[in-house]
Amino acid sequence: MSVNFIPLSVPNLQGNELNYVTEAITKEWVSTAGSYVVAFEENMAKYLNVSTAVACQSGTAGLHVALRLCDVKAGEAVIVPTLTFIAAVNPVKYLGAEPIFMDCDDSLCLDVEKLSCFCEQECQFDGNILTDKQTGRRIKAIVVVHVFGNLANMEHLMQVAEKYHLKVVEDATEALGSYYTSGTYCRRYAGTIGDFGVYSFNGNKIITTGGGGMIVARRQEDIAQAKHLTQQAKADEVRFEHDEIGYNYRMTNLQAALGVAQLEKLEDFILHKKQNYEYYQKAVNDIRGLRILGFEPEIRPNYWFYSLQIDADFPMDREEVMAYFQENKIQTRPIWGLIHEQKPYLGSRIYQIEKATWYWERILNIPCSSNLSKEDAERVVKVLAEVAKRKKDFYKMAKMDDCQLVQKEK
Amino acid sequence: MSVNFIPLSVPNLQGNELNYVTEAITKEWVSTAGSYVVAFEENMAKYLNVSTAVACQSGTAGLHVALRLCDVKAGEAVIVPTLTFIAAVNPVKYLGAEPIFMDCDDSLCLDVEKLSCFCEQECQFDGNILTDKQTGRRIKAIVVVHVFGNLANMEHLMQVAEKYHLKVVEDATEALGSYYTSGTYCRRYAGTIGDFGVYSFNGNKIITTGGGGMIVARRQEDIAQAKHLTQQAKADEVRFEHDEIGYNYRMTNLQAALGVAQLEKLEDFILHKKQNYEYYQKAVNDIRGLRILGFEPEIRPNYWFYSLQIDADFPMDREEVMAYFQENKIQTRPIWGLIHEQKPYLGSRIYQIEKATWYWERILNIPCSSNLSKEDAERVVKVLAEVAKRKKDFYKMAKMDDCQLVQKEK
Numbered sequence: 012m013s014v015n016f017i018p019l020s021v022p023n024l025q026g027n028e029l030n031y032v033t034e035a036i037t038k039e040w041v042s043t044a045g046s047y048v049v050a051f052e053e054n055m056a057k058y059l060n061v062s063t064a065v066a067c068q069s070g071t072a073g074l075h076v077a078l079r080l081c082d083v084k085a086g087e088a089v090i091v092p093t094l095t096f097i098a099a100v101n102p103v104k105y106l107g108a109e110p111i112f113m114d115c116d117d118s119l120c121l122d123v124e125k126l127s128c129f130c131e132q133e134c135q136f137d138g139n140i141l142t143d144k145q146t147g148r149r150i151k152a153i154v155v156v157h158v159f160g161n162l163a164n165m166e167h168l169m170q171v172a173e174k175y176h177l178k179v180v181e182d183a184t185e186a187l188g189s190y191y192t193s194g195t196y197c198r199r200y201a202g203t204i205g206d207f208g209v210y211s212f213n214g215n216k217i218i219t220t221g222g223g224g225m226i227v228a229r230r231q232e233d234i235a236q237a238k239h240l241t242q243q244a245k246a247d248e249v250r251f252e253h254d255e256i257g258y259n260y261r262m263t264n265l266q267a268a269l270g271v272a273q274l275e276k277l278e279d280f281i282l283h284k285k286q287n288y289e290y291y292q293k294a295v296n297d298i299r300g301l302r303i304l305g306f307e308p309e310i311r312p313n314y315w316f317y318s319l320q321i322d323a324d325f326p327m328d329r330e331e332v333m334a335y336f337q338e339n340k341i342q343t344r345p346i347w348g349l350i351h352e353q354k355p356y357l358g359s360r361i362y363q364i365e366k367a368t369w370y371w372e373r374i375l376n377i378p379c380s381s382n383l384s385k386e387d388a389e390r391v392v393k394v395l396a397e398v399a400k401r402k403k404d405f406y407k408m409a410k411m412d413d414c415q416l417v418q419k420e421k
Numbered sequence: 422m423s424v425n426f427i428p429l430s431v432p433n434l435q436g437n438e439l440n441y442v443t444e445a446i447t448k449e450w451v452s453t454a455g456s457y458v459v460a461f462e463e464n465m466a467k468y469l470n471v472s473t474a475v476a477c478q479s480g481t482a483g484l485h486v487a488l489r490l491c492d493v494k495a496g497e498a499v500i501v502p503t504l505t506f507i508a509a510v511n512p513v514k515y516l517g518a519e520p521i522f523m524d525c526d527d528s529l530c531l532d533v534e535k536l537s538c539f540c541e542q543e544c545q546f547d548g549n550i551l552t553d554k555q556t557g558r559r560i561k562a563i564v565v566v567h568v569f570g571n572l573a574n575m576e577h578l579m580q581v582a583e584k585y586h587l588k589v590v591e592d593a594t595e596a597l598g599s600y601y602t603s604g605t606y607c608r609r610y611a612g613t614i615g616d617f618g619v620y621s622f623n624g625n626k627i628i629t630t631g632g633g634g635m636i637v638a639r640r641q642e643d644i645a646q647a648k649h650l651t652q653q654a655k656a657d658e659v660r661f662e663h664d665e666i667g668y669n670y671r672m673t674n675l676q677a678a679l680g681v682a683q684l685e686k687l688e689d690f691i692l693h694k695k696q697n698y699e700y701y702q703k704a705v706n707d708i709r710g711l712r713i714l715g716f717e718p719e720i721r722p723n724y725w726f727y728s729l730q731i732d733a734d735f736p737m738d739r740e741e742v743m744a745y746f747q748e749n750k751i752q753t754r755p756i757w758g759l760i761h762e763q764k765p766y767l768g769s770r771i772y773q774i775e776k777a778t779w780y781w782e783r784i785l786n787i788p789c790s791s792n793l794s795k796e797d798a799e800r801v802v803k804v805l806a807e808v809a810k811r812k813k814d815f816y817k818m819a820k821m822d823d824c825q826l827v828q829k830e831k
Contacts, residue, residue: 029446036439068632085495097661101666107517219452221676259480264631265675353663
């Protein structure tokens, strides 16, 4: 019997997407101005409980603008995690600045304890400016990524940032909808705590606009400036006067039409992903050598990506499991290659990277689409169970061989 | 009687746009991979008679990638026109390099005679490297913009570039479809002559994808590298290995679906724009003090934008004409503010800018959409004719007053 292909994470466009896009095309409003851009920005701001949100071309674009508005300049430094997608780090280089790579903790997010130690032990602070003693670079900002919908320890991180006068850019590209359920930031969404928060609507994200992003900021003047920079910094739209070096980073109305429809479904998607997550966790954790990584207890995650941890006592390693899934028409992928080990970042400043390497060796992301059926999730688990069983049979046979050997020797 | 608003340049989506977009949404292929991206790239390559084209997020993004691939580095210099949209220049700054601003000739495109003089008189050439004597900066490339669908003098420009070992980036964002009808580059389209060519599908362009661009290159390795850089330079897509600092600059399938439909209509749009252009030219050139700028004789232009030149013997100046059009619900706009006079470029290197200033004072762009009706074009001309007439009446009245004064004195 031929089975269907199960993708890792694909768009789910069964709501009002086609209606809204049809309207945008029929009215011939498809470019960087239009009512859907306005509506998407307003609806996002309302959802996140912030005053204003600015739509942009991608999460990468949003991070670039945010770092620019943190006044990161050529030759300065920005603290970043090594375990993330490279788009969280490249904008540092776009500005001519240099990253300082940090380890992750067990949430897979930036290890704030180590960040604190780094600032204390490796840097000099004159009451205003933090300088990396090794490189002499001024450190301007921290990019913290809420990996796979988990939340970093923002309570501690904001304390460190305040102490050392560092700006905080929250890369919430994977964590739209995640929020704290207790503590100082109770009910605060990922992205709304630091100086800037950036979301992504790439095709693999929890909601998609095909490609797109959104920027929020704590200060109203920052968000106005973010909008200005995404529009090529036009000070006079008619006379084409530009008062800064800006970017062509606006979202189109066509994409925003998708976004408005997708946002209507966000909580449904989170609920569906939660159900599959709970099923996976229960079923997989019964298999020796495997576990599904948890989310922090004091948050409501968006359950974006599920992380399967493959330990040494599982019969196959991460690469073998991935290949076996592929044979079974199930798409999985290893966690990102650590960024400090990527060619353009070799030789960059790093600080005590240990856990990131450990997790990098063991984590495989398994299918998590918001339209993943219970049957497909069961098939994913079945494949893992088969591996465990088959290998046990192999051991059994191997044992018999041992016995036979013993008998022969007798 | 209330009259309709006549916009300057708006999308025209009356072909297969909705069909293709509907298919993309129904099949849930809306992000940066998909059959429409492939088809749009293939169809563009075929139209332009080049082997490969790479879709990207915008003209700005394409120019950024092209300059990066010209190996423009921080501290180096790039020759650019001052009379253009700022997106042709900002990517120079994105790379930490500095622009050298050139004048335009009567085609509104970069003055190649002056370019040649600049290289000869103001620079030092050691047989390989061209250096601006004043700043000591190495000059790596020229960005030449084919303004409003006209074509720069590429024959001469390519000779200068070859002589001084400069890379050439053709900004063909406004000139998709324009080509030479004689000379060395006969039948060659704007964008296909230099080392790189970049197109734009912004909402105001001759065809639109909402927002988007396309890159072509003379060398196959350059175009492959352009694609690589637009995809965050992923060397291994599954393992997220990146061998360079890349960008998130891919076009989405949703936008490309529009693009495929729009490209089917390009030649129709050009024909329609040609007809309105010829009408405008004939009707406006009859009005004293006004003329519609021509296109170079040895090209087939795409007739993208129509430039109304308002001379001193017309009763109103450019600003007054624009205001009067606005009163009459007709959208027009002055030509772009010269870039060397914009705040972020004050103090940049300039060379003998004269004509650009002259044209900047006189040019107004008038409605030119590919769906502009004959009636609407007639209304535009009627408004101009009224201005000419009314003002004459005013002079007549003024004269009468003089006469009355004389009589009174008598």
